[in-house]
Every structure is written in structure tokens, then in C-alpha cells.
Amino acid sequence: MTQGASPDYLSRPRPFSEFAVRIAPPDLTPWRSGNIGLPGFIQRRSMRPGPHVAILSLMHGNEFSGAIVLDALLRAGIEPLCGTLTLGFVNLPAFDSFDPNTPTSSRFVDEDLNRLWDNETLNSRRTSLELIRARQLMPLFETVDVLLDLHSMLWPSEPLILAGPSERGMQMARALPVPALVVADHGHAEGRRLIDHPRFVEPGGTARANLLEAGQHWQPETVTLAAQVVRALLEQTGMIASSTAPRVSVTPRQITTVTHTIAAATGQFAFVAPYHGGEIIPRRNTLIALDGTSEIRTPYDNCLLVMPSLRASRGHTAVRLAQIEAA
Numbered sequence: 001m002t003q004g005a006s007p008d009y010l011s012r013p014r015p016f017s018e019f020a021v022r023i024a025p026p027d028l029t030p031w032r033s034g035n036i037g038l039p040g041f042i043q044r045r046s047m048r049p050g051p052h053v054a055i056l057s058l059m060h061g062n063e064f065s066g067a068i069v070l071d072a073l074l075r076a077g078i079e080p081l082c083g084t085l086t087l088g089f090v091n092l093p094a095f096d097s098f099d100p101n102t103p104t105s106s107r108f109v110d111e112d113l114n115r116l117w118d119n120e121t122l123n124s125r126r127t128s129l130e131l132i133r134a135r136q137l138m139p140l141f142e143t144v145d146v147l148l149d150l151h152s153m154l155w156p157s158e159p160l161i162l163a164g165p166s167e168r169g170m171q172m173a174r175a176l177p178v179p180a181l182v183v184a185d186h187g188h189a190e191g192r193r194l195i196d197h198p199r200f201v202e203p204g205g206t207a208r209a210n211l212l213e214a215g216q217h218w219q220p221e222t223v224t225l226a227a228q229v230v231r232a233l234l235e236q237t238g239m240i241a242s243s244t245a246p247r248v249s250v251t252p253r254q255i256t257t258v259t260h261t262i263a264a265a266t267g268q269f270a271f272v273a274p275y276h277g278g279e280i281i282p283r284r285n286t287l288i289a290l291d292g293t294s295e296i297r298t299p300y301d302n303c304l305l306v307m308p309s310l311r312a313s314r315g316h317t318a319v320r321l322a323q324i325e326a327a
Helices: 007-011 065-075 092-096 129-141 167-175 220-236
Strands: 041-045 052-057 084-089 146-153 160-164 181-184 208-216 254-263 269-271 287-291 294-297 303-306 317-326
Touching: 052 065, 052 220, 065 084, 065 146, 065 208, 065 220, 146 220, 160 167, 167 181, 167 208, 208 220, 254 303, 269 317, 287 317
Parallel strands: 052 084, 052 146, 146 208, 160 181, 181 254
Antiparallel strands: 041 084, 160 208, 254 317, 269 287, 287 294, 303 317
16 A cells, blocks of 8 residues: 555445355354353363363354354364363354344344453443353353454454463464464453453463454355364364374464554544555555544554454544564
């Protein structure tokens, strides 16, 4: 993109209907009751010692590519070779409201479940369906050693792993073979994600967590990548035997750190071009968006755009700007 790109994109609407639903929601009937007293959570234990690994899907009800992967593992009868394996379908009420004709409307019921994971919020007096669920699940997550939270993205973007703010989260992300883009960040102004909970980031701890953004919502290739990452994690943690299939390798990897989180201050936030997540803007001070009358410009050369939301609401994250650290 050239500096000062034409703003004609600002006047072109992007209807959500353009996002085709090319995969079907899985039938989760066998797993809804759970087997540990938590609906939607299935746990398998080995007689051999090992870590407690948790893999989650449906933190957002319309992001069901990860649920397809976990459903397939459960139907295949997965049993861990060591430790404890927990597979979870987090927000079933939101998932149950999914309608392919309005696929964006089932992200949550009352509020975003992945903005509630700080102790002040969890211990507060306020309530919502999602907050009740978070409080129900937190005792389980306090026992988890390794957590992978499976997500997908509405707007076009390269798949990526969010390592969160901790070094051990970054180490976990670096060990996974895919995707190519790894992002260290501090989350959203609207609230903490599960991977930001003190259990996974407090100094001196050992528990670690990553969030996988496996690709665009409702696409077969997103399911494929999520399955690759899940298998790699299960192998690395000793849950399953290592595959004899050729390894998926990525060369080079992009290891990045978010330096600026841009939230929409007005209801008129708009990018000057239809940016793609993972796109690199070569030149410092390039205009990338207008927020009302305010200009949003890149703070340095080779600025990587993390998950730009091409229709950001006021107060919500519109884009994160990241520096490429190393290959």
C-alpha cells in the first residue's frame, strides 16, 4: 500500500452476507452433559502421570471450526497416554443460536465470554449468562497446566497464534509448527481473555496458554489448520503418540509483538483500504484509518496489522499494530 491511500473504500459497505458458511455446525449431542459435572466438558485420564491439558472450542458461539476438531477426537475415542486431557465446548447457548443466514449474531448471548477473565470481574456482583459460565469453569482452569483456546476470524487474515503477555506463552507458541505468525500481546481494552488470566501469566507460575486464530470463520481450511495445531500440541505434551507422517514446517516464522492496540473512539472508524490481517505496511507514518476526524498512522516501518476489524464498533478494538522481532 502507498502512503496516504485513497479513502474511497470508506464509502463502500461490507455486508456480512458476503461471508459464506462452507462448513456445517457439528452435532454435539453426545458431549452436552459432560462427564465432570460441567456441561460440554469431557475429561479423559491416564494411569500414567503427566500434565493436565485443556483444549477449548466455542468460546464464541459462531466459531465452531474448533468444535468440529474436538468432536472428531471424541468420536474417535481419544484417550491420553499420560496425565489428563480435557476437551471443552464453552458457550453452548450461543452456539445453539447459530443461524447460517445471520452467522455473526451468535458470538455470545449477553456479553463476550472472552473478556471476563480477571479476578475483579469474576468476583463481582454483576451477572450475565456468560459470566455465570466463566465462574462455573474457573475452578477447572485453575488445575490446567497447558491450555489451547481455538478460535477463528470474521475478516480475512493470515492464521496466527496469540501468545499473550508471558514468556512461557511465547515458548508454547514457538514450539507449535503452525501457523507461521506468532503474536505476543496484552489483549483488549474491553476485558481480559482466558489466556490473560493470572493462572497463565503471573510471574513464577508454570501454567501456559495460547489462543489459536485458525483462519476465517466457516471455511474448511480453518478446520484443517486447527486440527494440525491440536495434533501437534497433543504430541508435544505426550497425550498421543507422535505421528510418522511428514512434519508440517513453516519457514520463516514471523514472531511479532503488539506495540499499539487501536480501539475505535467514535462510531465512524474506517480503514482507508480493505486490509488483510498479517499485512505489513512498509513505511512509518502511513495513514491506515480515520476515526472521526482523527488519523491513525503507522508508528514505525514494517508495521504488521493484527486482525483488523473492518467494521469496528465504538470502544472495541479495531486493529493491533505489531513489530516483527525475529524469524
